[in-house]
Amino acid sequence: MANDNRDALLYTAAAEIKETLAALTARPGLFSEENFASRAEVLDELEFHVLDRLDGLLAEKLPAELSNLRNQATALRGELEALDQRLFQRLRALIRAGQCTPESLRALLEAYAGPPEPGSSPAATEYDALDTLTNGLFIDLAEPLATEAHDPEMVYYQKTPARIIFEMAAKISAHDTFYDLGSGLGQVPLLVRLLSGATTAGVEIEPAYCRYAQACADALRLTRVRFLNADARAVDYADGTVFFLFTPFTGQILARVLGRLRQVGQHQPLRIFSYGPGTQALAQEPWLRRLSPAGGHLYQLAEFRNG
Numbered sequence: 001m002a003n004d005n006r007d008a009l010l011y012t013a014a015a016e017i018k019e020t021l022a023a024l025t026a027r028p029g030l031f032s033e034e035n036f037a038s039r040a041e042v043l044d045e046l047e048f049h050v051l052d053r054l055d056g057l058l059a060e061k062l063p064a065e066l067s068n069l070r071n072q073a074t075a076l077r078g079e080l081e082a083l084d085q086r087l088f089q090r091l092r093a094l095i096r097a098g099q100c101t102p103e104s105l106r107a108l109l110e111a112y113a114g115p116p117e118p119g120s121s122p123a124a125t126e127y128d129a130l131d132t133l134t135n136g137l138f139i140d141l142a143e144p145l146a147t148e149a150h151d152p153e154m155v156y157y158q159k160t161p162a163r164i165i166f167e168m169a170a171k172i173s174a175h176d177t178f179y180d181l182g183s184g185l186g187q188v189p190l191l192v193r194l195l196s197g198a199t200t201a202g203v204e205i206e207p208a209y210c211r212y213a214q215a216c217a218d219a220l221r222l223t224r225v226r227f228l229n230a231d232a233r234a235v236d237y238a239d240g241t242v243f244f245l246f247t248p249f250t251g252q253i254l255a256r257v258l259g260r261l262r263q264v265g266q267h268q269p270l271r272i273f274s275y276g277p278g279t280q281a282l283a284q285e286p287w288l289r290r291l292s293p294a295g296g297h298l299y300q301l302a303e304f305r306n307g
């Protein structure tokens with residue numbers, strides 16, 4: 001009786017997974033290179049609704065039908081990932097050859113990634129197909145681990161969502177000099193350079209992150225983007241016109257860095273963009289004036305000006 005039940009459950013699971021797999025494979029346009037957004041969605045669903053589910057059943061002795069489904073799903077995943085790789089290589093080649101203007105690259109990437117998911121809210125850090133696509137522009141090296149222990153006021157690495165970087169880059173001009181304070185693996189200075197034409201720099205205390213970021217810039221043959229392996233408290237920002245902080249540090253460290261920016265701002269107008277909980281601390285600074293969105297959510301891009 002127990003075996004009958006188990007067989008019936010496996011039979012039902014196999015029928016459902018087969019149906020899901022057939023529906024995913026039949027998505028219109030899935031195999032055309034530019035349909036990145038649809039592929040990203042299918043890859044996600046394949047992982048969660050097919051492969052993970054099959055893995056859950058793997059504890060059972062799999063009937064041949066289920067292991068066939070597993071092979072089909074793995075083959076589909078491989079085919080879709082290979083298409084994405086070809087797309088990434090083509091985009092990298094365009095960038096290396098200097099064939100993209102900030103406007104043309106933005107248009108291309110936004111078209112491939114599609115609009116933000118409906119109903120996405122800024123209640124937390126959220127990533128989508130634009131993140132997967134922009135990650136693919138940079139080299140395929142394994143992401144390095146931090147090698148050094150740091151002060152508890154220094155915040156661990158986490159990426160800014162690509163949509164936030166795109167929003168910020170649209171407000172930056174080719175005449176600006178931009179700094180990302182606590183630049184991690186470097187995607188913010190790299191994307192701002194590509195999408196605005198500004199001269200950009202990342203300041204990062206972790207040497208392994210800095211080396212990785214510079215390797216990404218070199219692989220794309222980008223000029224006017226550099227990565228400084230330094231404590232943000234010790235950098236000369238005299239040439240900076242725009243700064244970005246995704247909550248890289250808190251407390252005394254933040255106070256010291258803001259003190260330096262305030263000094264720079266005595267000689268020139270500055271814009272400071274912020275994202276995440278650190279925005280609250282910037283909003284308390286009497287020398288900074290918050291522009292849009294006043295009183296907005298912490299996981300929205302906030303813009304401040306001096307004076």
Ligand SMILES: C[S@@+](CC[C@H](N)C(=O)[O-])C[C@H]1O[C@@H](n2cnc3c(N)ncnc32)[C@H](O)[C@@H]1O
Pocket residue numbers: 153154155156157158159160180181182183184185186187188203204205206209230231232233246247248249253
């Ligand atoms: C939340 S992550 C932001 C990463 C990056 N801005 C991005 O959005 O992709 C914070 C980064 O700040 C770096 N960091 C923390 N304290 C620092 C300091 N005093 N000087 C330079 N970098 C620092 C951390 O190593 C980490 O990579």
